[in-house]
Amino acid sequence: MPASVLQITDAEFARFRDYFYRRTGIYFEDSKRYFVDKRLLERMRHTEYYSFRSYFTFMRFQASGQEFQQLVNCMTVNETYFMRExxxxxxxxxxxxxxxxxxxxxxxxxxxxxxxxxxxxxxxxxxxxxxxxxxxxxxxxxxxxxxxxxxxxxxxxxxxxxxxxxxxxxxxxxxxxxxxxxxxxxxxxxxxxxxxxxxxxxxxxxxxxxxxxxxxxxxxxxxxxxxxxxxxxxxxxxxxxxxxxxxxxxxxxxxxxxxxxxxxxxxxxxxxxxxxxxxxxx
Amino acid sequence: MALKRVQTHVQPTSVATADAAQGDQAPDWQTLIAHLQDPQAHTRRWAARELANFVHSVPHLFTQLDRETDLKVQEAIFCSLQSLGGPQVVEGLIARLNSDDAGIRNTVIEILQTLPEEVAPHIQDLLAHTNPDIRIFAIDILQLLAHPCAPEWLLHVLAQEQHPNVLGTAIDRLLELGTPEMLPQLNALQARVAQTPYLKFALDAAIQRIEDTSNAG
Incomplete structure (x- = not known):
């Protein structure tokens, strides 16, 4: 599939959401769908896995956990300012x-x-x-x-x-x-x-x-x-x-x-x- | 009274009075081993924490774990064992999967999940263990184990397992670990579980989820 037409389906989103929640405790509501999809697709292109299935398998079973950590970095906002929260x-x-x-x-x-x-x-x-x-x-x-x-x-x-x-x-x-x-x-x-x-x-x-x-x-x-x-x-x-x-x-x-x-x-x-x-x- | 001004000599423990058991200097190994059996839990905890620096502490930490009743000391022992890692730690943890203490068992599973390379040589033995509870714990380990053989090990369970509780646990884990390559074997499994409603329901849900993901991909 050309990288330009990559997309995440509802079932794939649900699968990713469950896994990410189990690993991190962070749960993405449906309203965060665009945010999650955008970052997932960025990582898929970056790692040159052009289907969710192949990317998820790679990320899920990678012994070093490096790609999972990259995803965590992408999915969390690292910004600081006075009186944050x-x-x-x-x-x-x-x-x-x-x-x-x-x-x-x-x-x-x-x-x-x-x-x-x-x-x-x-x-x-x-x-x-x-x-x-x-x-x-x-x-x-x-x-x-x-x-x-x-x-x-x-x-x-x-x-x-x-x-x-x-x-x-x-x-x-x-x-x-x-x-x-x-x-x-x-x-x-x-x-x-x-x-x-x-x-x-x-x-x-x-x-x-x-x-x-x-x-x-x-x-x-x-x-x-x-x-x-x-x-x-x-x-x-x-x-x-x-x-x-x-x-x-x-x-x-x-x-x-x-x-x-x-x-x-x-x-x-x-x-x-x-x-x-x-x-x-x- | 106010916010205190920083002074150049101030250290992070500036207002603290360090006691002997938790001094600012690291005690030697012999002292720490002795402190592991101290009547005071905070002294045992501190000793357990510091023993993470000594690789030959592993047997002593396990011995103390087996008699330790204080949660905060248990946690420190587990943390040090996890830091030390290696085959001796993995074997010791696996031996505690049959602990009577559910808290110990759960922590053992959590730690083993983080040691994929060290755990891998033991997985098949655990999945074939005579005790079905140990087989369920092995499947729990697989759930978050970052190892490329995890789906294959799970498939093996689905093909061979006869105990309904173990099989049910394996089917449940398919929701996360299942791949389209498994579908032929899962479809074959349907006949085996047809007479057990909860297994049939769980298997149908897992197959549906894998198919949804597969069709979309």
Whole structure:
């Protein structure tokens, strides 16, 4: 069949959808059909498999899993900006932190938050801004924010704190005026005080020795990372997070990710605005 | 009180007081093996996690797995075994498919699904096992096993299997693994399952799905 007339039938879409769901937990509604078809066809052309059947067989049974991972990369949106999935930051300051400070062992103690991967800094800085703007207890409680990434280049960008208009599209003008300085056309720099409030570190989640020292956190944000890991790496990461959290601590994952599919160590907690996974109090 | 400012000497564990069992330095192998039997679950868990760095830990991890009752320690043992991999791990995991603990069995299946090359030499023995439950678990492993022989192994089950529960599991997996090349054998199977309504229903659904995909392709 010529590459130009490739198409995905309803039955093929259903078959792919079932398989992808079983492997990743991501379920594509019928409304996502165009999105899925477009990316599947791109991968079929790229790998030169000109029927769904031959492509699916190749992808499904490839021992290395490389093509499946390529599909995951295509099917997930890798974009970051301030306050992405805002409801999780709201859940942080309206619900989870308030619960954590109630535990007797947490009285008069610094709370610790870990953001991984930090990417270019939008997530850890969104956490900082959320705490300062929307968590009244910040006047009474000390908070440390640690942000980590495997890529040292993005850590340098985090420390510089330079962002485009697009990165700030969900930041109100008022907050922009108070925390950002204009730096030329469409560029804004986060003020020094906020940049100084986040510790940036390089870490590889797969490296036992590196992750050993990441402990005693109350909150972890790890959004849209595990989806790019294979099953063993995902399980290992869940173990690292379990050891990194204090009892009663919470982890937030990306909206398409589920800890329940990776590890039974965490308890699912449904808050008003978001879902989080909790390390049991013991 | 406020957001704390970063200081140059600050480390990720800056406010943490590391205890002896979970120190920031890696303990030696002998210490870790001893910690595997510590009365404190968190010490056993930490030891299990660190033993992923030592390939000769495999027998010790399995021994502890067999007596371990704490879920968080079991999870750490499994994670280390999966990291270590290799024939010894696969053989040990296969031996635990008949565990009385459903959680252990399920985790064993999940891990074996991620080790296609190492599991492949064992699949035919598992599919021919005298215990039908083990044969069902073998089919569960095939469900997500990224190995080119998976459809062929499943076909073999469909041709040879007599136990209705095992056969039913195999037919169910056809919804994902079935290919048009299987249709002649599936059609031949229809007569065998005609008197068992739930098997007939499942087989008809699988054949229909494969035909739909085949006609479209």
């Amino acid at each position: 805002r409801y999780q930051f709201e859940c942080l300051v309206e619900e989870t932190l308030n619960e954590i400070v109630q535990y007797p062992q947490n009285k008069a103690r610094t709370l610790r938050i870990w953001s991984i991967p930090s990417s270019t800094g939008e997530e850890p800085y969104s956490i900082a801004l959320s705490l300062l703007e929307y968590w009244p207890l910040i006047e009474q409680v000390d908070v440390e924010i640690v942000a980590s990434d495997i890529d040292t280049h993005v850590l340098d960008r985090c420390r510089r704190g330079l962002y485009s208009d697009r990165s700030l599209m969900h930041i109100s003008q008022d907050i922009r005026d108070r925390y950002f300085l204009p730096k030329g056309a469409n560029q804004w720099q986060l003020c020094q005080d906020i940049r100084d409030s986040v510790l940036f570190t390089q870490v590889n989640l797969a490296d036992l020795a590196q992750t050993r020292e990441y402990r005693h956190f109350d909150i972890i944000f790890c959004r849209n990372l595990l989806i790019y890991f294979d099953e063993p790496a995902r399980r290992r990461a869940a173990e690292v997070f379990y050891d990194a959290l204090n009892p009663g601590g919470f982890i937030f994952l990306g909206h398409s990710e589920s800890m329940s599919r990776i590890s039974s160590l965490f308890k699912v907690r449904k808050f008003n605005k978001a879902l989080a996974y909790q390390k049991p109090l013991d």
